[in-house]
Amino acid sequence: MGRLKLVDELKTILAPERVVTNRTVLEQHARGESFDEAALPDVVVYPESTQEVAEILKYATENRVAVTPVAVNSSLEGHTVPLLGGISLDLTRLDRILEFRPEDLLVVAQPGVTYPQLNKYVRRSGLFFPVDPGAHASLGGMIATNASGTAAVRYGVTGDYVLALEVVLPTGEVIRTGSRARKSSSGYDLTRLYCGSEGTLGVITEVTLRLSGLPEAASAARVPFSDAESATTFVTNLIQAGVPVARCELVDANSIRVVNAHQGTRFPEEMTIFLEFHGNPPGVAADLRLAEKLARDSGALLFESSSDVKERERLWEARHNMFYAAVAANPGKRNITSDVAVPISKLPVAVSKALCAHRDSGLNGYLVGHVGDGNFHIVTFFDGDDELAKVEQLNHQMVTFALSIGGTSTGEHGVGVRKLKYMELEHGGSLELMKRIKRSFDPHTVMNPGKKIPGVN
């Protein structure tokens, strides 16, 4: 269909000012946050209701126009790139919290609400949504990628908190999955199927999330080690001891170095584990004592800890600032973040191998890991096509090694475009079942084509 006709017809569905073809806006919707191949959409639309999303999808399916959903656009794997042009469906105006029921520990929100906004809203009731992927992500995007982040080791991933969804199917039909009960064995678990479906099976227009009680107390620790082996051994011992660590992050020496340079701090420039514990005050104190003992047994160089809120913030500062410090240390360069997860006991070898390969390549790579889950990322800076090819080679090695030891090609960032080529290797015969699901939910493949499941477009 011609672009002018598409735009004209969309203006019969939405108020004309919410059907945008302004070049700047198209460019903002051409790529995600990481380095992605860019592609311009033909048009960006801003629905303000489920009904409007339904009419857009019905129109898109009838006219075989590709639809790429997007909100905060913090995707790192190209999920939001409109590879085939068409409609960029911007959900940022679906940004209302519709219902908050503290007595049921649940909240109902639209997909454009970000998780920091949600937490600000519910905090006064002593509850919180504990999934913390960073990047001020939207709830819809978090569900679409089954995001997780630093607190997953204790609290689980986004999917563990989604009780119910409203979804617009490609035909425009609106369905509801799940219920307000905290568990169910009724029907197939469509709610969970939509978690991590990356906008390829429909558009999430309403989410019902379970909340947790804010812990009474918290404590934090920073624990440097002289090498990856001893740092990750400590983590394995901690998890196996049944200590309910709330956050457990690894940051490599290189990253600490750029943080010190950027912030003027003097953190020991070593492989460092950052810990947080949640619970009641005596429980948290006991967790901290056990963690310190295990850390010293594994050869920790130091064990700095505190339960004071300001001091906790200071202890975690290097972790929080790592990405921005790395960007500052690599002026003018682009970066790609890769993400894998491996069985916990394989962390030492996987992390060491990735760091060695980066060192040998001559490229600057910075490693951070949600190591309590066996999940880690490396952000690599590069310049020009030769270096880009090197980054791709490094990431390819990292992913294929993770798969060879029983891991996964993505722990939390999702497949998007860049991991598509590993789906056959990772999933084998079960990929065919995924294709059947995709084809039976979206027979005309208008939903986010070219992402998540290869070979269906």
Add this chain to the structure above:
Amino acid sequence: MGRLKLVDELKTILAPERVVTNRTVLEQHARGESFDEAALPDVVVYPESTQEVAEILKYATENRVAVTPVAVNSSLEGHTVPLLGGISLDLTRLDRILEFRPEDLLVVAQPGVTYPQLNKYVRRSGLFFPVDPGAHASLGGMIATNASGTAAVRYGVTGDYVLALEVVLPTGEVIRTGSRARKSSSGYDLTRLYCGSEGTLGVITEVTLRLSGLPEAASAARVPFSDAESATTFVTNLIQAGVPVARCELVDANSIRVVNAHQGTRFPEEMTIFLEFHGNPPGVAADLRLAEKLARDSGALLFESSSDVKERERLWEARHNMFYAAVAANPGKRNITSDVAVPISKLPVAVSKALCAHRDSGLNGYLVGHVGDGNFHIVTFFDGDDELAKVEQLNHQMVTFALSIGGTSTGEHGVGVRKLKYMELEHGGSLELMKRIKRSFDPHTVMNPGKKIPGVN
């Protein structure tokens, strides 16, 4: 196909002594644990390997023979009844633990292993599989119904522990889902789709489960209340306060009464909450203190607690013996257990309503609830068709009320046959997507026909 031909042909796949048509064995495979409509299979087969399961399913699909998987057969909703005859696929001989990797906190087992067997096996390493549905259930059955039980309020449901599956598809093709990483955003979540699929999408032949660290300390409490309202209000306050209660069970006064009669005990014959806390010793002690304060604020009549292992057992005795005491109090009667889950704040009304309706009906009903999850069951005893009709009416009221307040028709027992009629009401338009999944995975509907998803046979 004629039964003789079926049996002869199966004997070319399996050793003849594992293809059984003995009347007693057929009758053992004709119904589950609760009162079910019975139906005899034509034949019971006992495969001993994935390969044998694959050959049986290939044969069944080619010849359009119904296959009903079963192991411990503790199903309460008729999942294992071979409604259309055909093959009862008995998986109890797939009972090996294949690999135990304490350093990765995971174990690989066959589906016929029971969870008590698994826990006995892994216990020496300080790890455990925390899902505890009772009934010495098999892992395959627990996954097929997404079972949960008493510890779900703290540890989650079966699906939360399944990292990977090996599944035989109806065609005989063997696929693998998931990985050994503790989280993943790769591909659609087929692992979770199989959790709760009740044998309708294929046969699970191998399971990889995540394990938890055994808590250092535990404490228990028994807390009687004068009415359902104050008991369930206490539970809501406890959960909202962020106390990580490990088990939180409600048992009604009627049940305590039959336990006292059966065991000669003198537990207060009141609506009683049973609690358990897990953690480190000072943490558990602090949890208990807070729970006691909240209980007294909600009008608890007593608060008995202990961290001693023997004494904990004694405190929970009435909960553990409730079902057998109820059976003893109703000699010669049959029973049906129903299972719903509701939003937590609706527990008082849902529980009170169900108890009142039972009282009015004149039938003996005993209520037990995993109330930290808003999930409860009533087991009702009956005799003859008139009383059966009354039980069905009571359960119908309970389920439709649960659905009317945002709950689900089954919190953990699954749909099976008896809840089939509520699927349309509960799932609306999303039921059509479930049918598409069923049809695309099992186009000839040989897998457990007549269960889980209505209207596909």
